[in-house]
Amino acid sequence: MGLLRSTSLRxxxxxxxxxxxxxxxxxxxxDPVLITIFYAxxxxLAFVDPERLDSDPRQAVVHLEKIERLAQELIVPWKWIEWAFSSMVTIGSFVWLYLQDTRFLISFLVSAALGVLVVGIRKVALRLVVRILFRIARWIYHSVVSRQDK
Amino acid sequence: MGTGSKGSVIASILDDLTHLQIDTIIKSGMIAADPPEKVEELLTGVLGEYVRKLGVISRRNELDRFPRALSAKSFLELEELLIELQNFMDRNRIRMAEPDYILYSRMVYFCRYIKSKDEEFAVKGQPNVKLSAFNLVDSPDFELEGVSVRDKAKLRRYHDLGTEKVVLQTRIGLDGDVVARIEEGFANSPKQMLLDIHEKHTKLSVDFWSNLVNTVVTFVGKLFDFKS
Structure with a gap:
């Protein structure tokens, strides 16, 4: 199930x-009797071979079960996005620290600690990022408007 | 890219994001081969399939007297051929069968789409040649540049669709419009199993789309939590 999930999403x-x-x-x-192509x-787009399906109707049931499974796999939960964000913070902080001439071991330990911290407080961290993004957007908006006013 | 072109790109992206389309096709003798990865192979494949099908349509609609060979090595040649064929039918008061005319229209649309991309797509090493006029048949190793991810997805979609006849189509719009099309032959003798499969696909598509919207709504919801 886990493998299928990653395969379809990937x-x-x-x-x-x-x-x-x-x-x-x-x-x-x-050769297939039924093909479903799901686009991002x-x-x-679905292809059906009706003659072969008539001779083996069981294939339709199997295919419908597969579609049902795919439907469950493609519903990306909000939690998944929080985890993705946490991973981005960990990797991002490591790359940033390493590029600042910090030693590899220190970069690794600090980013790992940051990652653990973000996983623990990921909801709060995500809200913090949303707030920062909002402030940046507001700042850009105001600076553009004030420039136009002048 | 001009303003008009930008506008049409935005309109096209918006149309893509706000509409879902579920097509069910009846096809005998399928193979489990994946489509080619390379855009060049996709294009050559689509051209070859269109030319082959044009021969079938011609035989089926008694267009034997058409004075030109039904072959084309580029999409421009194919478009010219299709226009000549239409003029020939008009002169001789020949009307194509409805399903064939739908395929004919799809071919014309695709040729015009390729022509509209002449400024964006470039054949590597041949700056003066436009893609629509480029001989795809005799150039197996050509390379294309400037094909966006979105165009690649569209080309792959047309390659998947090929020249098959869609028997069931559901198109759902964000504004609540739902258009369902059923091919006449299928409507006269429907198969319950196909209807079930189509319904399942429609549900999958709507669920996927609603999940995407929910994710955006949750994100925006969090934003407004903090704004207040």
Whole structure:
């Protein structure tokens, strides 16, 4: 399940599409009866071979189950975004520290500590970032407006 | 990029973001091959498929008297061929069968799309050649530059769709509009299993889209929490 999740999401992010075959080429080596291509913008293209489906209606049930699983995998929870943010802080701080001529071990330890801290208080940290982004946006807006007023 | 061009790009992106389209196609003899990774192969594949299908459409609609060979090595040649074919049909009062005309229109649309990208896409090492006029058939190793991720996705989509006939189509807009199209032949003898599969796909697409919207709403919600 975990592997499937990463596969479908990764394929969507990297190639912009994810394909579900029934049967899978690896399952019986045969050609598919049903193909669903899911695109990153939410569009779907489905191909059905009606003659082969008539001779083996079980394939439709299997395919519908796969689609049901895909639907669950593609619902990215808010929590996932919080974790992604925490990881970004950890990696970002490490790269930044290392580029500041900080020694590798110190960079690693500080960013790891920061990462652990952010994981622990990720909700608060995320809110902090949202607030900073909001302040920056407001500052840009006001500086543009005041420049136009002059 | 001019203002008009920017405007059309923004309109096209907005249309993409605010509409979902679910197509179901009946196709016999499918293979589990992945589409080519390279844009150049996608383009060559689409051109080859369109030219092949044009031959089939021609035979099916008794267009044997059309005085030109049905072949094209570039999208510009294909577009010219399609226009000539239309003029020939008009002169001889021939009307194509409806499903074939839909495919014909798709080919014309795609040729014009490629032509509209002549300023953006460039054939590497050939600055004076426009992509729409470029001989794709006799140049197996050509390379394209300037193809955006969005264009790549669109080309892949057209390659996936090929010349297949869509029997069920649902298009859902953000404004609440839902358009459902059913091919006449299928409507006369529908298969429940296909309808179930189409319904499932529609639900998947709507759920995915609503999850994206919910994520944005949660983010904006947090922003306003702090603003207040």
């Amino acid at each position: 394929a969507l992010l990297l190639t912009g599409r994810y394909t579900v075959h029934t049967p899978m080429p690896s399952e019986d080596g045969g 913008n939410g569009d779907i």
